[in-house]
Amino acid sequence: MIYKMHSNQSGFTLIEIIATVVVVAVFSAMMLTIFSDSLIKSSDPLRRVLKSSDLSKVMANITADYSRYSKWKISTTYAAGNKVLPAGMNGRFYVCTTGGTSGTAEPQWRDFGDTQDGSVT
Numbered sequence: 001m002i003y004k005m006h007s008n009q010s011g012f013t014l015i016e017i018i019a020t021v022v023v024v025a026v027f028s029a030m031m032l033t034i035f036s037d038s039l040i041k042s043s044d045p046l047r048r049v050l051k052s053s054d055l056s057k058v059m060a061n062i063t064a065d066y067s068r069y070s071k072w073k074i075s076t077t078y079a080a081g082n083k084v085l086p087a088g089m090n091g092r093f094y095v096c097t098t099g100g101t102s103g104t105a106e107p108q109w110r111d112f113g114d115t116q117d118g119s120v121t
Contacts, residue, residue, distance in 0.1 A: 069093050076102045078120050097121050 012020075069083040070076075078084060079099045086092070086109050094109065100119030107117040114121050 072102065072106055072117075074102065074104055075118075078102060 069085045071085045072087050077100070078096045080096055082096045082099075083093045084096065086094070087106055092109070092111070094115065097114065098119075098121045100121075102120055103118035107115050109115055
């Protein structure tokens, strides 16, 4: 009887494992350099959307503030303290310092000093 020794060992050698780890490390380093900005700055679009929604809220508040003031009209009675918007919006509102009736043509609105409109200042 002849006994033959069979080696049924299976698996990887140490060299194969080290080579695989090195290849995976090089590949990972390449992928990290390619996708690093995408991973790091992935929250930027969300941040921009939040900022634009905040800006929309501010604009809505400004619009609401201006829409509660009446626009200038011909021969309209205004009381002292009324706030008036020019018919041609210039981004400002004006406060009546004396009551009265507006004139027949829109005045030249000034940025400082008094503007006389009919009997209203």
